C-alpha cells in the first residue's frame with residue numbers, strides 16, 4: 047500500500063502564518079513568519095508544503111510577493127491555494143515554480159475557465175472541494191456554490207486530475223477529519239483525493255492512511271502541528287508504519 051502523503055500547511059494572512067477556525071475571517075491565531083514555518087516543515091522532512099494566501103481567498107488583498115518568496119525558498123513540492131481565479135492569478139502562481147495550484151471559487155463561478163486550464167495544465171491543477179454538508183463554498187468559504195457531487199461529476203468529465211476535499215465544519219478545530227465524506231468522495235471519483243481539515247492526532251493520520259486504497263492520496267495538516275499535538279517527524283513515522 048502507498049504511504050499517505052503529508053502536506054503541512056502554511057496559511058498566510060496579512061503577512062503572518064495563521065490558523066483559522068472553520069476558515070472564518072477574524073478567527074486567526076498567529077504563528078509568526080510564514081517563511082520560518084515553511085522552512086521548519088522542510089527541515090522536519092516534509093515532501094510537500096500546502097501554502098494558502100488567505101487574503102487572496104477572502105478578497106482582502108494578497109500576499110503574492112511573500113508566497114512567491116516562500117515557494118522559491120523551498121526544495122520540496124509546493125501546492126498553492128487561495129484566490130487563483132483567472133489567467134493573471136494562475137500565471138503568477140505557476141511562475142513561482144510551485145508543483146501545483148488549487149482552484150476553489152473559480153470551479154464554482156467560472157467553470158468554462160476551469161475546464162480550459164484543466165485541459166491546458168493537466169495535473170498542475172487541483173480543485174478544492176470545500177463543503178458544508180454536501181454544499182460547496184467559495185469566496186474564502188463565505189458563499190454557497192452548488193452541490194458537491196454534481197460539481198465533482200462535471201470536473202471529472204473535464205479531466206480534473208485531483209481534488210482537495212475540506213469539511214469546513216472540521217477545519218482548524220482539531221476534531222478529526224470527516225472520514226465518511228472522504229469515503230463518499232472517493233466512491234464518486236477515480237481521481238486522487240487530498241484530505242484537508244480537522245486532523246488532530248496520529249490516530250487520525252493512521253485512519254486516513256486506511257483510506258489510501260480507496261483513493262485518499264494525502265492529508266493536509268495545519269492546526270495540529272502548530273498546536274504541537276504531534277511533530278511532523280512523528281507524523282511521517284506514523285504514516286510510514288501503517
Ligand SMILES: O=C(O)c1ccccc1NCC(=O)[C@H](O)[C@H](O)COP(=O)(O)O
Nearest residue numbers: 055069103128186217218243244268269
Ligand atoms: O485553501 C483555501 O483556499 C482556503 C480558503 C479560505 C479559508 C481557508 C482555506 N484553506 C485552509 C487550509 O487549507 C488549511 O490549511 C487546512 O484545511 C488545514 O486544516 P487544519 O489541519 O484543520 O488546521
